[in-house]
Amino acid sequence: MYLEGEPYExxxxxxxxAKELIRYQEEVFVDQIKQLVPSPTWQKTLTWIIxxxxxxxxxxxxxxxQQEIYGISKTFSDDFDFIGPKYVRILNYHAAHDIGHAxxxxxxxxxxxxxxxxxxxxxxxxxxxxxxxxxxSDAFARDKMIVFVNPSKGYKFASYSxxxxxxxxxxxxxxxxxxxxxxxxxxxxxxxxxxxSLLAREILQYASNLSEAIAIAGKRHTFVSETLMIGxxxxxKTILIEKSPSKMDVYDAQSDEVICANHYQSARxxxxxxxxxxxxxxxxxxxxxxxxxxxxxxxxxDVKGAADILRDQQDxxxxxxxxxNPRAINQLNGHHSVIxxxxxxxxxxxxxxxxxxxxxxxxxxxxFNQKRLQITDTISADxxxxxxxxxxxxxFRKQKKEIDSYLQFDEPFNFNSDNIQKFVAxxxxxxxxxxxxxxxxxxxxxxxxxxxYFTLALTKKVxxxxxxxxxxxxxxxxxxx
Numbered sequence: 133m134y135l136e137g138e139p140y141e142x143x144x145x146x147x148x149x150a151k152e153l154i155r156y157q158e159e160v161f162v163d164q165i166k167q168l169v170p171s172p173t174w175q176k177t178l179t180w181i182i183x184x185x186x187x188x189x190x191x192x193x194x195x196x197x198q199q200e201i202y203g204i205s206k207t208f209s210d211d212f213d214f215i216g217p218k219y220v221r222i223l224n225y226h227a228a229h230d231i232g233h234a235x236x237x238x239x240x241x242x243x244x245x246x247x248x249x250x251x252x253x254x255x256x257x258x259x260x261x262x263x264x265x266x267x268x269s270d271a272f273a274r275d276k277m278i279v280f281v282n283p284s285k286g287y288k289f290a291s292y293s294x295x296x297x298x299x300x301x302x303x304x305x306x307x308x309x310x311x312x313x314x315x316x317x318x319x320x321x322x323x324x325x326x327x328x329s330l331l332a333r334e335i336l337q338y339a340s341n342l343s344e345a346i347a348i349a350g351k352r353h354t355f356v357s358e359t360l361m362i363g364x365x366x367x368x369k370t371i372l373i374e375k376s377p378s379k380m381d382v383y384d385a386q387s388d389e390v391i392c393a394n395h396y397q398s399a400r401x402x403x404x405x406x407x408x409x410x411x412x413x414x415x416x417x418x419x420x421x422x423x424x425x426x427x428x429x430x431x432x433x434d435v436k437g438a439a440d441i442l443r444d445q446q447d448x449x450x451x452x453x454x455x456x457n458p459r460a461i462n463q464l465n466g467h468h469s470v471i472x473x474x475x476x477x478x479x480x481x482x483x484x485x486x487x488x489x490x491x492x493x494x495x496x497x498x499x500f501n502q503k504r505l506q507i508t509d510t511i512s513a514d515x516x517x518x519x520x521x522x523x524x525x526x527x528f529r530k531q532k533k534e535i536d537s538y539l540q541f542d543e544p545f546n547f548n549s550d551n552i553q554k555f556v557a558x559x560x561x562x563x564x565x566x567x568x569x570x571x572x573x574x575x576x577x578x579x580x581x582x583x584x585y586f587t588l589a590l591t592k593k594v595x596x597x598x599x600x601x602x603x604x605x606x607x608x609x610x611x612x613x
């Protein structure tokens with residue numbers, strides 16, 4: 133999509149052009165909430181909680197963004213007015229990434245990103261790669277949208293996300309400044325603030341260099357803890373702006389290599405107890421170390437090499453993790469992935485199947501000059517996309533969802549020994565396979581079999597120390613019974 137004009141005008145046009153996609157996105161988003169919270173009473177409670185958190189949300193969103201969002205809301209469906217007025221709903225959807233942190237034990241999605249330049253890349257130009265592992269459902273991630281915006285104020289920019297979303301998760305502007313966001317863990321939010329995606333949007337639209345980006349980030353209060361990776365053609369480097377609801381710092385690696393997972397690296401956050409615990413207990417450190425090793429291995433990185441790294445599914449030493457492990461850079465679960473070359477204003481976006489499908493490269497300046505999206509290059513699909521292993525994984529995901537529905541919502545499901553062996557064969561190296569079977573047996577009251585499969589899960593490479601402890605607690609509960 134290409135948009136230009138004043139904020140409200142842009143919103144109206146956006147809504148009309150993407151009406152069907154917007155309505156589909158809201159439908160699958162609400163359906164997923166209903167699946168996770170099937171009780172109407174709890175749905176009302178959830179609406180109340182979100183309403184409480186976001187009651188002051190408009191006070192933290194610039195008027196320009198509100199006008200644009202209001203324009204889009206004109207095309208929202210009447211079907212979900214029971215949740216709230218259209219404008220209020222879309223405002224809250226812009227905080228969905230943030231709310232997900234607070235409602236899920238303040239956990240996070242496992243985004244991974246990197247920046248490399250100088251003697252480390254094939255043509256010495258900066259290359260930025262990132263995976264955005266924000267997951268709602270397969271249906272939610274089915275359609276993606278790249279939007280080229282020529283605003284009445286600020287700089288032209290491109291952003292990649294989903295229909296109806298005016299915030300930025302991954303973007304690049306005409307000045308060669310890029311913004312990507314990575315969730316982190318710090319202070320627990322207690323009230324609404326500016327959604328992190330709208331802060332990223334403000335930086336992308338109004339910053340041409342690092343100092344301007346830092347100034348914008350410094351004046352805004354955000355809802356959750358997040359790292360913004362900012363790449364700048366003008367400055368010739370990449371930095372990390374690390375924010376929490378109460379403080380902010382900037383991490384400058386002063387190196388050709390910058391890596392970002394889901395823990396903080398700056399002086400102000402590095403030794404926080406919550407950050408130290410996050411590094412010890414989460415999967416962030418595993419992906420960070422794996423990125424280091426892959427970047428060192430790829431001495432002259434190009435866009436194809438960047439895609440290979442973002443598609444990587446092995447552990448830090450190159451061993452198997454099974455498929456879908458949160459320790460992997462590609463967890464086969466993410467919404468999208470991008471590769472950016474700021475100096476050339478090139479913006480590559482993933483298409484299908486969790487980074488395994490082709491990446492399409494867009495030329496920003498040609499697109500804006502011609503007011504038509506100009507594809508400049510394509511990175512071929514990963515061979516794994518056509519493999520028997522990936523076909524098995526798709527079956528595995530489908531069956532796991534059926535088991536999860538039984539575990540969480542008592543949906544009818546029954547395993548026999550033959551089906552269990554077939555399920556194991558679909559993803560035999562993943563701890564998730566055995567953990568899932570263990571939980572099935574535990575719910576059935578068969579603690580001996582549950583303990584057997586929980587123990588097998590611990591023989592595989594578990595996602596994190598936290599998950600390992602959770603499985604050990606499940607074994608302990610079985611032994612008490």
